[in-house]
Amino acid sequence: MSSALRVHWTIAPEIAPRPLINCNRCGCVKAYRCSGKFRVNANGKRIDVWLIYRCVDCDNSWNFGIFERCNRRDIAPALLAALESNDPALVRSHAFDIVALRKQVGRVEEFPDAAVRKQVIGEMKEDATALELRLGLETPVSLRLDRLLANELRISRSRLQALDERKLLTVEPDGAKALRKPAREGATIRIHLAGEPDRRTIISAAGG
Structure with a gap:
């Protein structure tokens, strides 16, 4: 040729996929949108990290687990800094990880x-x-x-x-x-x- x-x-x-979750405020299944923010919780040497989602109707929150009970030494300093600063590229990489989302919630709305x-x-x-x-x-x-x-x-x-x-x-x-x-x-x-x-x-x- x-x-x-x-x-x-x-x-x-x-448009990032939206997990479909039973919202305890709305009383039914609702789509949740990515907030663009991580929640990092440190308890001694252990760290939990979630990507925060919110109900499209009532703003109720749901946490998408990224790291759970992870030893601080197992997370690279640059990665931890990116999580704590809500690095947009890192947020996007997790928000569009539809395989991981499905593992946690099952049903996901795609665009x-x-x-x-x-x-x-x-x-x-x-x-x-x-x-x-x-x-x-x-x-x-x-x-x-x-x-x-x-x-x-x-x-x-x-x-x-x-x-x-x-x-x-x-x-x-x-x-x-x-x-x-x-x-x-x-x-x-x-x-x-x-x-x-x-x-x-x-x-x-x-x-x-």
């Missing part, structure tokens, strides 16, 4: 909203006749691949389906069935556009 534009897309979810950073690999080729898109995920997302491609390439999902049926679109791994699944780390999408009337528009959208 010497005439292909190669682009790396980095996908970052925009498909995501930002996409596009980096052209090599030189921008406005006259390219094909695309090679490689996906990188900051954290797992629930955004379906066909919706991601349609949004970012500014074409319809039915158009993507038609390209697939004409063998002009391939996805590795998983093939065409990947279009109906959430975008995944390391996926490579190849689209042949020779002869497509809006080829330049799609190429431009792919490169950002």
Whole structure:
């Protein structure tokens, strides 16, 4: 694919997942949002750390356990300082850890909203006749691949389906069935556009 534009897309979810918890104030299951703050409790040599969540309706708090009864010596000083200062990057890494959230509460509300950073690999080729898109995920997302491609390439999902049926679109791994699944780390999408009337528009959208 010497005439292909190669682009790396980095996908970052925009809205943190919300655990669904039985709120003792509301008297029913409610979504809890991340407060952006840690609670660090030191008791002698032992440290407990939680990420604080609050009910979206009544502001009742719930603590998402990060460290429990951990020896202070087992936590790097830089990490402890980041926890105590509510470092935004550290908050984000835990707030988007949906696997850990599910282990603690079971049910989690997910959002498909995501930002996409596009980096052209090599030189921008406005006259390219094909695309090679490689996906990188900051954290797992629930955004379906066909919706991601349609949004970012500014074409319809039915158009993507038609390209697939004409063998002009391939996805590795998983093939065409990947279009109906959430975008995944390391996926490579190849689209042949020779002869497509809006080829330049799609190429431009792919490169950002």
